[in-house]
Amino acid sequence: MTRPWTRSWNTVLAGAVAGTALLLSAGPAHAAEPSRPRERVVAEVLPAVTYLETRSEAVVRERGTGREIGTVAVTGSCSGVVVSNDGHIATAGHCVHPDDIRNTMARDLATRLEARGVGPRDRLYAFILIRYEFQGRTPGTPIDRTVTAIRADGGTGTRMPARIVDAEPNRRGDVALLDVDGTDLPAATLAPAGELTPGTPVTSVGYPAERDRALDPSRDPSWKDGTVSSVQTRGGIPFVEVSAAMAPGMSGGPAVDGEGRVIGLNSMGIGDSGSFNVVAPTSTLRTMLDRHGVRTEPGPVDLAYRAGLDHRVTGENADAVAAFRETLRLRPDHGSAQDQLRRAEAAYAADGDVSEQRAMVWGISGGALLLLLVVGAAVAVIVVRRRRPTVPVDPPTGPIPPLTWPHGPAPTPPVVSPFGTAPTAPAPRPSSPEVPPSKADTVC
The missing domain is CATH 2.40.10.120 (Thrombin, subunit H)
Known part of the structure; x- marks a missing residue:
């Protein structure tokens, strides 16, 4: 049997997850379109x-x-x-x-x-x-x-x-x-x-x-x-x-x-x-x-340039701009890097950067999820209180039995003086038998 408060809490969680998924799927309105593989x-x-x-x-x-x-x-x-x-x-x-x-x-x-x-x-x-x-x-x-x-x-x-x-x-x-x-x-x-x-x-x-x-x-x-x-x-x-x-x-x-x-x-x-x-x-x-011992590993120029191309494909225009600038720092006459830098700067000015947009979406989504969880918790508490069952209590009938002390009659409370506890008389000292005086005790 499902308790009322459990059903309410499940409903709240489902709504929170659905709302967050909707926010994430919406994404930024002007996200950059990735380049075609052919262009890459x-x-x-x-x-x-x-x-x-x-x-x-x-x-x-x-x-x-x-x-x-x-x-x-x-x-x-x-x-x-x-x-x-x-x-x-x-x-x-x-x-x-x-x-x-x-x-x-x-x-x-x-x-x-x-x-x-x-x-x-x-x-x-x-x-x-x-x-x-x-x-x-x-x-x-x-x-x-x-x-x-x-x-x-x-x-x-x-x-x-x-x-x-x-x-x-x-x-x-x-x-x-x-x-x-x-x-x-x-x-x-x-x-x-x-x-x-x-x-x-x-x-x-x-x-x-x-x-x-x-x-x-x-x-x-x-x-x-x-x-x-x-x-x-x-x-x-x-x-x-x-x-x-x-x-x-x-x-x-x-x-x-x-x-x-x-x-x-x-x-x-x-x-x-x-x-x-x-x-x-x-x-x-x-x-x-x-x-002829020719090595074909890519050098720093190639690595920087290709990193910029990868960032352009994924819409990370800010990183693309940085990568192409690094390429031109290493080789200023790199004509293709100059052309790609102009395109990346134009794309960043028009569409921004997908990583920044993604961070903004995650921030909004996280805040929305937290708000939904708080509201859901409050709703769940209210629902639980309203649906908590009450047990009726019948008033007692007949005479009320006297109170009894479990170990005998109830003790009499002490008399309290307005100035504190009333003093009690000291207990009498026990009498001792008379001892006849000794000779040493006789007064001459």
Whole structure:
């Protein structure tokens, strides 16, 4: 059986909990909307993307005799991504490897000869590769190559001469490692080793050359979404087929997953339709990085910048502002941090900070809960008093029995004098028998 006061107290508690839940669910009226994951990925990867200008010059010499035929030069563009804070940039091997550059020069020369009516381009291309060598100014040296890296980083366009550290041609993995002067450069995160499965989201990032020919030149890279189609090999070396669109100029740019981690480098397209595009996986790049002792742990600049991005996503705009200011303190030319700082300050001015709003909601909720508990306790006390049962008492009937003392007659109270207790006579002293006087007591 439930007592009345128990039912009342349960009702009060239920009302208090329901009211508090209603306050918590309401939340602030102008809470900041979190950024979309896509925006978070773009913001993290963008500072590490680089535009590469390449220029190669070779002396054409006849095989066997060494006779110089002439010189040929080609220019091009590729994409790259910074992979370490101390200035290492990864790109496609065919952008800088002498074998791939030689093939490009031979095709260019065959195209020119075809235009002069010498013969069909394909036959001329094969003839040139068999008959001639492409070397540096000094016989037997590699083709002279110059690479300039231009950071995207908010469109600042910082130019950095790059040195070629290592390169594998297209047929042997298609990855290359460059080095530029600088410290605390924004770098991308490499995805951990593991098998890529078909259907994994992927975004290819880079600078398509055709776009710059059709539109005004821009330092903003293109972002092409797709998925992993299959994992294949070429000569035993792994390559990943993706459905993300690619174009010449995007070679060497990063292919990133849904968390913004680099899973590979844009390598090549297969066929004229562009429907088959291939990425050199990060595992091949890691082998080269390990060979040269390149460390890829994020530095203080990356940690501060990414913390700011995380705070922006959760609406903690005050913390985001502090994190981006710390990023700019460490690297004042961080263009993306400058842009994100402006956005965070604008969001804080418009919407405040979700942590401050959350604290206010909790304060109001706590006060409301305390008030409800106090009111509920008072109501419960009133209800209990009103519902407390009363037992009627019948008056006694018949004569009232005399009072008796349990151990005999009641004692007589002492007589009290107005000046205190009445004095009592002293008790008589007991009489003693007379003793006859002794001789010693006789008076002479």
